[in-house]
Amino acid sequence: MSQTGNDDRFVNPTVGKKFWIKHAYDVLVETAGQHNAVITYGELAEEVQRRSGLRTTAAMRTWVGELLKMVAQANHLRGEPALTALVVHKQDGQVGAGYDEVLRLEGAAVSDPHERELHAASARLQCYRHWCDDVPADAEPTLATPRRPAGTTTSGSRPPAGRATVTARSAPRSRSHEERRGGVCPTCFMEMPVAGPCPNCS
Numbered sequence: 001m002s003q004t005g006n007d008d009r010f011v012n013p014t015v016g017k018k019f020w021i022k023h024a025y026d027v028l029v030e031t032a033g034q035h036n037a038v039i040t041y042g043e044l045a046e047e048v049q050r051r052s053g054l055r056t057t058a059a060m061r062t063w064v065g066e067l068l069k070m071v072a073q074a075n076h077l078r079g080e081p082a083l084t085a086l087v088v089h090k091q092d093g094q095v096g097a098g099y100d101e102v103l104r105l106e107g108a109a110v111s112d113p114h115e116r117e118l119h120a121a122s123a124r125l126q127c128y129r130h131w132c133d134d135v136p137a138d139a140e141p142t143l144a145t146p147r148r149p150a151g152t153t154t155s156g157s158r159p160p161a162g163r164a165t166v167t168a169r170s171a172p173r174s175r176s177h178e179e180r181r182g183g184v185c186p187t188c189f190m191e192m193p194v195a196g197p198c199p200n201c202s
Contacts, residue, residue, distance in 0.1 A: 013063035020048040028083035032131035040090040072101040085123035093144040095120040
């Protein structure tokens with residue numbers, strides 16, 4: 001990935017995520033434009049900082065989850081596939097707990113980690129079908145795998161994920177409890193109050 005530029009500024013993640021959200025959305029749409037492509041948490045965190053020119057010294061794990069929640073909420077508000085399904089851990093190619101906001105928004109009762117990965121595999125295929133022009137008609141959900149051997153350098157390209165095909169089963173849904181939350185502003189992607197306009201854009 002790109003090195004820190006001379007014009008980069010360092011910010012608190014609370015401030016940074018207001019700017020990083022748009023870049024995160026764009027990066028994930030670009031990733032979805034390549035069939036079977038995925039991106040790691042670290043690559044996404046680095047890219048949003050590079051594109052925005054706003055960096056943080058805070059550990060990625062302390063803020064990238066909140067950023068992905070905002071993306072998931074924006075997708076849900078727009079009726080789009082869940083782009084956060086494309087973000088995987090470098091070590092094992094799994095979405096992990098960073099995908100849980102998607103399950104919450106859908107009211108999907110998924111507690112088993114393997115079931116979560118199957119749900120994400122199905123969501124990835126939906127993303128490719130929505131944003132990619134060359135998805136085969138017979139494409140099936142696939143579990144993501146690490147995209148390069150450990151120790152190799154990143155060139156900026158995004159090779160396809162592994163092709164081990166797994167048929168994703170539909171997760172059961174539960175609407176027994178769903179907390180009331182405001183929508184996501186379509187302009188700045190920040191969560192709005194339950195009642196009233198976006199405080200950032202009004």
